[in-house]
Amino acid sequence: MNFFPLAVSATSLVLFTTTLLLALHIGYSKDDLLHPLIITSVIFSFFLVIPGMYLLVTQQFRLTTTTPQTTLSQALFLSSLSFTVICVSFIKAPDIRIRSRFNRLISEVPPQHYILSGFFLLLLGLLPYYYYVTVNGGFVRMLLIDARLQFQVVPNTARYRVLSWGLVFGGYALMLGGSAVGELPRNQVVRRLIYIASLVVFAYTISFRERLLIGFVLGCLVIYFHENVYKIRGLTFISTGIVGFFLILAVPLFEYLTGNFSSLPVSEVIYTYRFEAFLILLQQVPESTSFYWGETFSTAVWFNYPGKSKPVGDILEKIVVGTDRENFAVSGTVLAEIYLNFGTAGLFIFSTVFGVIIKQVYKIKNTTGLTAGSYPVLLYILLVILPTAITWGTRVFVFTIGPVFITTVAALIIINKL
Structure with missing residues (x-):
C-alpha cells in the first residue's frame, strides 16, 4: 500500500x-x-x-x-x-492609505444624493430587463424553463440583459454605499428603502436562477447590516448562515418544481464538481493540454473580437468531459483557472496577491463616506472570484457595476462643485 x-x-x-x-x-x-x-x-x-x-x-x-x-x-x-x-x-501585507483628496471629493457629495441616484438607476435598470424578457417569450416562459441555458431565443438581445445588470447592480451598490454614511444606517426611512431595494433586487436576480447573482444581494445586505446596523455574533451568525444556505438552495428546488431537474440535488450538500474539475485539470495539464498563459483572461470583457479565447468554462469542459457542448460549461474554482494558465507557480503568486488585495479592501471600511460604504460590494465581488473565476467575476460584476458606479459618482461630484 x-x-x-x-x-x-x-x-x-x-x-x-x-x-x-x-x-x-x-x-x-x-x-x-x-x-x-x-x-x-x-x-x-x-x-x-x-x-x-x-x-x-x-x-x-x-x-x-x-x-x-x-x-x-x-x-x-x-x-x-x-x-x-x-x-x-x-x-x-502592508497597509496602503487611500488618498485623502480622493476621499474628500467623494465625501463632499451629500450621501442622500448617492441613495436617490442609486434608487433611480435601479428602477431604470428594470426597463431593459422587461424588454429582454418580453422579446424572448415573457416571464412565464422564463420561470418554466432553465433561464440560464434556454431562455434567450432572439439573437443580440443579451446586451439588454447586461445593461440591466449594470444599472440594477450599480444602483444598488450606490444605495448601500450612500446609506452607510454617518447616522443614516439608523434612519428608519433609509433603512426601509434599503430593504425594499434589496427585496426588488433579490426577486430580480432569482428570476435568472444564478446562485451567485442571488448571493450578490444577500451577501452585500448581510455585510452591510453587520457593519452598520447590528454586529452578527453567536447564534445570529449561525442562523444567518443557515437562512442564506437555504435561500441559495432555493434555486435547484425551483428547477425541480418546474421540471428542469429530474430529482432534488441533495448531493450538492457536499459539492464535489468544482474540486473534481481542478483534480482532472492537474492530470491533463500540461501533459495532454498546454498552459494557456493568460489567454483565457481575454473573456473578462463582454464584447467579441478576433482572436478572443473561449470562456474558461468551455475550455474546462473540453478538458474534463472531453467535448464542448452548446450552452454548457464546467465550473471550476479560481484555482483551476490559474493553474490552467500558469501552473503551480501561478497558484502561489495569485494567492499572495489575493491576500494583499483583500487586506486593502478590508481597510477600506475604516475610511469615511461612500468609500467605506462600498466595502460590502467590493468584498463580495472579490470573494466571489474564489469559487468561480477571475474572468467570470470581472465580466459579470466589475464590467457591469464599475462603469455605472464610477460614472454616476463622477457626475455627482461635478454637479456638487457647480
Missing part, C-alpha cells in the same frame, strides 16, 4: 485546520465573524477541502471513473496551501 498520498492528505488537513483556526482567531479578536479570512475559509471548505476529503474517503467521483490517489492528494494539498498563503499574505 502506498502511504505517500495518505501522508500528503493528512498534512493538507493539518495545514488547513491550523490556518482555519488562525483565521477564526483573527476574526474573533476583531469582533468580526464576517472577517474576509473567515468567509474565505468557508469558501475553501465548501468547494475544495471538504469535497476533497469526501472523495478521498468514498472514491465516489462524478466527472471521472478513476483518479490516482497521488493526484487527489496533490489537489487537496494545493488547495490547503493556497488558503494558507492567502491568510499569511493578508497578515503580512
Whole structure:
C-alpha cells in the first residue's frame, strides 16, 4: 500500500485546520465573524477541502471513473496551501492609505444624493430587463424553463440583459454605499428603502436562477447590516448562515418544481464538481493540454473580437468531459483557472496577491463616506472570484457595476462643485 498520498492528505488537513483556526482567531479578536479570512475559509471548505476529503474517503467521483490517489492528494494539498498563503499574505501585507483628496471629493457629495441616484438607476435598470424578457417569450416562459441555458431565443438581445445588470447592480451598490454614511444606517426611512431595494433586487436576480447573482444581494445586505446596523455574533451568525444556505438552495428546488431537474440535488450538500474539475485539470495539464498563459483572461470583457479565447468554462469542459457542448460549461474554482494558465507557480503568486488585495479592501471600511460604504460590494465581488473565476467575476460584476458606479459618482461630484 502506498502511504505517500495518505501522508500528503493528512498534512493538507493539518495545514488547513491550523490556518482555519488562525483565521477564526483573527476574526474573533476583531469582533468580526464576517472577517474576509473567515468567509474565505468557508469558501475553501465548501468547494475544495471538504469535497476533497469526501472523495478521498468514498472514491465516489462524478466527472471521472478513476483518479490516482497521488493526484487527489496533490489537489487537496494545493488547495490547503493556497488558503494558507492567502491568510499569511493578508497578515503580512502592508497597509496602503487611500488618498485623502480622493476621499474628500467623494465625501463632499451629500450621501442622500448617492441613495436617490442609486434608487433611480435601479428602477431604470428594470426597463431593459422587461424588454429582454418580453422579446424572448415573457416571464412565464422564463420561470418554466432553465433561464440560464434556454431562455434567450432572439439573437443580440443579451446586451439588454447586461445593461440591466449594470444599472440594477450599480444602483444598488450606490444605495448601500450612500446609506452607510454617518447616522443614516439608523434612519428608519433609509433603512426601509434599503430593504425594499434589496427585496426588488433579490426577486430580480432569482428570476435568472444564478446562485451567485442571488448571493450578490444577500451577501452585500448581510455585510452591510453587520457593519452598520447590528454586529452578527453567536447564534445570529449561525442562523444567518443557515437562512442564506437555504435561500441559495432555493434555486435547484425551483428547477425541480418546474421540471428542469429530474430529482432534488441533495448531493450538492457536499459539492464535489468544482474540486473534481481542478483534480482532472492537474492530470491533463500540461501533459495532454498546454498552459494557456493568460489567454483565457481575454473573456473578462463582454464584447467579441478576433482572436478572443473561449470562456474558461468551455475550455474546462473540453478538458474534463472531453467535448464542448452548446450552452454548457464546467465550473471550476479560481484555482483551476490559474493553474490552467500558469501552473503551480501561478497558484502561489495569485494567492499572495489575493491576500494583499483583500487586506486593502478590508481597510477600506475604516475610511469615511461612500468609500467605506462600498466595502460590502467590493468584498463580495472579490470573494466571489474564489469559487468561480477571475474572468467570470470581472465580466459579470466589475464590467457591469464599475462603469455605472464610477460614472454616476463622477457626475455627482461635478454637479456638487457647480
